[in-house]
Amino acid sequence: MELSPVTQRFVLHWGEMGTRWGVNRTVAQIHALLYLSEQALTAEEITDTLGVARSNVSNSLKELLAWRLVKVVHVLGDRRDHFQTSKDVWELFKLIVEGRKQREIEPTREVLNDLLDSPELQQESIETRQRIEQTQQFISIMTHWSDEMLRLEPETLMKVMKLGARISSLVRRDTKT
Amino acid sequence: MELSPVTQRFVLHWGEMGTRWGVNRTVAQIHALLYLSEQALTAEEITDTLGVARSNVSNSLKELLAWRLVKVVHVLGDRRDHFQTSKDVWELFKLIVEGRKQREIEPTREVLNDLLDSPELQQESIETRQRIEQTQQFISIMTHWSDEMLRLEPETLMKVMKLGARISSLVRRDTKT
DNA sequence: CATACATTTCACTGATTACTGAAATAACTG
DNA sequence: CAGTTATTTCAGTAATCAGTGAAATGTATG
Numbered sequence: 001m002e003l004s005p006v007t008q009r010f011v012l013h014w015g016e017m018g019t020r021w022g023v024n025r026t027v028a029q030i031h032a033l034l035y036l037s038e039q040a041l042t043a044e045e046i047t048d049t050l051g052v053a054r055s056n057v058s059n060s061l062k063e064l065l066a067w068r069l070v071k072v073v074h075v076l077g078d079r080r081d082h083f084q085t086s087k088d089v090w091e092l093f094k095l096i097v098e099g100r101k102q103r104e105i106e107p108t109r110e111v112l113n114d115l116l117d118s119p120e121l122q123q124e125s126i127e128t129r130q131r132i133e134q135t136q137q138f139i140s141i142m143t144h145w146s147d148e149m150l151r152l153e154p155e156t157l158m159k160v161m162k163l164g165a166r167i168s169s170l171v172r173r174d175t176k177t
Numbered sequence: 178m179e180l181s182p183v184t185q186r187f188v189l190h191w192g193e194m195g196t197r198w199g200v201n202r203t204v205a206q207i208h209a210l211l212y213l214s215e216q217a218l219t220a221e222e223i224t225d226t227l228g229v230a231r232s233n234v235s236n237s238l239k240e241l242l243a244w245r246l247v248k249v250v251h252v253l254g255d256r257r258d259h260f261q262t263s264k265d266v267w268e269l270f271k272l273i274v275e276g277r278k279q280r281e282i283e284p285t286r287e288v289l290n291d292l293l294d295s296p297e298l299q300q301e302s303i304e305t306r307q308r309i310e311q312t313q314q315f316i317s318i319m320t321h322w323s324d325e326m327l328r329l330e331p332e333t334l335m336k337v338m339k340l341g342a343r344i345s346s347l348v349r350r351d352t353k354t
Numbered sequence: 355c356a357t358a359c360a361t362t363t364c365a366c367t368g369a370t371t372a373c374t375g376a377a378a379t380a381a382c383t384g
Numbered sequence: 385c386a387g388t389t390a391t392t393t394c395a396g397t398a399a400t401c402a403g404t405g406a407a408a409t410g411t412a413t414g
Contacts, residue, residue: 004297004300004301005295005297005300006292006295006297006298006300006301006305006309007301007305009288009292010288010292010309013284013285013288014285017281017284017285019400020199020280020281021281022197022199024371024372024373025372025373026372026373035308036305036308036309038302038304042390043390043391044390052373052374053373053374053375054374054375054391054392055373055374055375055376055391055392055393055394056372056373056374058391058392058393059372059373059392059393062392079381079382079383079389079390080389080390080391081390081391087308089311089312089315090315093315093319103197104194104197104198107190107194108190108191108194111186111187111190115183115186115187118182118183120181120182120183121183123181123182123183124181124183124184125215127215128181128183128184128213131212131213131264132183132187132213134266135266138266138267138270141335141338142270142338144341145338145341148341148342149341149342151342152342152344152345153345156345156348158318159348160344160345160348161318161319161322163348164321164322164325164326165325165326165328165329167329167337167344168329168330168333168337170347170348171333171336171337171340171347196370201401201402201403202402202403203402203403219360220360220361221360229403229404230403230404230405231361231404231405232361232362232363232364232403232404232405232406233402233403233404235361235362235363236362236363236402236403239362256359256360256411256412256413257359257360257361258360258361
């Protein structure tokens with residue numbers, strides 16, 4: 001499959017950024033490709049379009065499936081798997097945040113809890129103890145809040161965001177009572 | 178400088194996570210060390226404590242300075258630079274979000290704007306054009322919103338977060354009028 | 355301004371991660 | 385169930401990134 005100029009630039013850029021986003025180039029390219037594609041694509045088609053090894057596509061798709069960013073669909077009369085991603089930016093965003101939370105935050109939270117439980121903690125200065133505790137609390141509050149925000153209806157969330165900083169007046173009014 | 182068990186585990190873990198957070202191990206370790214340290218430390222002290230090459234510390238500190246996570250302070254009667262990081266989780270969080278926005282989002286926003294401006298765009302299907310446009314809009318809204326949120330007073334932000342999902346009722350009430 | 359100390363640069367090595375392609379396995383079809 | 389097509393595994397290679405240590409550069413002080 002030949003890519004149009006715009007699609008090609010989009011896919012290549014997404015690939016470049018992939019590294020910064022914590023996934024490799026191929027994974028990001030495949031996701032970009034599926035995102036712009038009208039139909040679900042087979043691994044073979046992806047391989048041809050991107051010009052990478054078949055096995056690379058296979059592994060990358062597995063990673064995208066693990067992130068739940070891509071799912072398998074089937075086409076009548078075709079035994080091959082076809083792959084598809086959501087076209088809904090919000091949905092994608094949620095999945096990405098969720099994934100990153102699992103990989104980038106959860107392990108740290110566990111370690112911090114562990115440290116706060118450990119008997120050696122008593123040997124530390126008050127400052128250190130406080131700092132670890134504050135870090136742990138901060139992470140808890142942030143993850144809890146982000147969970148709640150992502151559970152809201154997109155429209156509601158949109159309203160909240162549109163409100164922006166003016167939220168502060170609302171909050172002040174609300175908590176004053 | 179010898180590290181206590183708790184500090185050591187903290188520093189090592191922070192280092193491990195560094196890679197997932199987009200910085201290398203040493204950078205993350207140094208940051209962790211400064212975060213728990215009562216006083217500002219010299220590059221030499223950091224080198225000894227972490228057991229890495231002096232030059233590695235130098236480069237890592239430079240990276241931390243670029244993130245503005247660390248700053249140089251001076252001690253009377255000592256010509257060496259001493260390095261310090263904020264102990265305020267909020268402040269650190271803001272700096273990290275800001276840095277990641279610059280590195281992970283800004284380039285994409287530019288490319289998308291570029292694509293939307295390009296003459297080749299006309300060759301694309303309506304669906305593709307819409308998808309790119311939605312992506313661009315989404316990024317704009319999100320970055321603008323996060324900018325505003327991070328500018329709020331920590332206490333205000335705290336209230337907003339404590340409110341959590343109940344924000345939706347507030348918003349509904351507010352926009353109904 | 356010479357010396358000593360402090361810091362950075364840079365070429366190299368080591369470690370990690372991404373990708374390939376052949377071989378193995380699995381899944382469907384006549 | 386033999387043949388065909390689809391998919392995955394895996395060992396090897398390529399590419400990238402992290403870290404080292406010697407040499408070069410910079411900077412304060414007697």
